[in-house]
Amino acid sequence: MRKKKVMIIDNDPGILDSVKLLLEVCNYDVEATDDLSIVTDSRHELPDILLLDIWMSGVNGKDVCKQLKSRDLTRQLPIIMFSANRDIAKIAQEAGADDYIAKPFELNDMLEKIERYT
Numbered sequence: 001m002r003k004k005k006v007m008i009i010d011n012d013p014g015i016l017d018s019v020k021l022l023l024e025v026c027n028y029d030v031e032a033t034d035d036l037s038i039v040t041d042s043r044h045e046l047p048d049i050l051l052l053d054i055w056m057s058g059v060n061g062k063d064v065c066k067q068l069k070s071r072d073l074t075r076q077l078p079i080i081m082f083s084a085n086r087d088i089a090k091i092a093q094e095a096g097a098d099d100y101i102a103k104p105f106e107l108n109d110m111l112e113k114i115e116r117y118t
Helices: 013-025 061-070 088-095 107-117
Strands: 005-009 029-033 049-053 079-083 099-102
Touching: 005 013, 013 029, 013 107, 049 061, 049 107, 061 079, 061 088, 079 088, 079 107, 088 099, 099 107
Parallel strands: 005 029, 005 049, 049 079, 079 099
Antiparallel strands: none
């Protein structure tokens, strides 16, 4: 059985490292990066799910999510947005994300949501 591939995009190395480690222990294939071009590059293999921070070094995750959900190739890609912004639920809904996670988050809550969409 193939491992489910999770891509995490965040500009916080601590989040990237801790979530990557947790998901690898739970038998996921994980790619953790702060490089948004990976998911918008059609030559790159798509993950089974994308965890996307809402704000990364001058790039708006909401706009990235809208772009991904408007493209045929990535429209069906489950996207979970996460942020410490108290309006994350509204922002994720406006962006067309499948779900959201508010920071700080419980790792079990994140796992539940990932399992729901993979």
